[in-house]
Amino acid sequence: MVIGGDVNGGVGDTWPENHQLAAEVPKKRTGRKVFRETRHPVYRGVRSRKGDKWVCELRDPHTATRVWLGTHPTPEMAARAHDVAALAFRGKSACLNFADSAWRLPRPASTVAEDVRRAAAEAAEMFRPADSSRRVRDTEEGDSGGGEGG
Secondary structure, three states: OOOHHHHOOOOOOOOOOOOEEOOOOOOOOOOOHHHHHHEOOOOOOEEEEOOOEEEEEEEOOOOOOEEEEEEEOOHHHHHHHHHHHHHHHHHHHOEEOOOOHHHHOOOOOOOOHHHHHHHHHHHHHHOOOHHHHHHHHHHHHHHHOOOOOO
16 A cells, blocks of 8 residues: 555646545434534534634544644634645545645645644645634733733
8 A cells, every 4th residue: 555655746746636525425424422513514524612613633544543633713724634634644535625625735744643733734724714813813912911810
């Protein structure tokens, strides 16, 4: 089984447009009730956490361990992170959330979890909405102030 061929492609590498899309392949029903409430209805590998945050993780098919891909302010950012990891681990057979993910997103240097996590974070940041970064900055400034209480 060739793993590195799909991940470490060169500059001239072209990715075919024949990837499966999450919208075309229905998600499996879950047996655990807590995930029915938190899983995103469309995006694979994305679930909500504490209302306004979205998290993403994916199983490495070679080691059967979970690779944590981070917490994001929007489900779209988390879905892009998932697509990077899916392409890294599954190559051409990956089921993607977005059709343009195969050619638009960065590739990890290897299939090591840390490299995949780094590339997924970079991909998510590429799609951060402008108002989301302002909201995060305002929150950080508010937390560092004098505040009430003592």
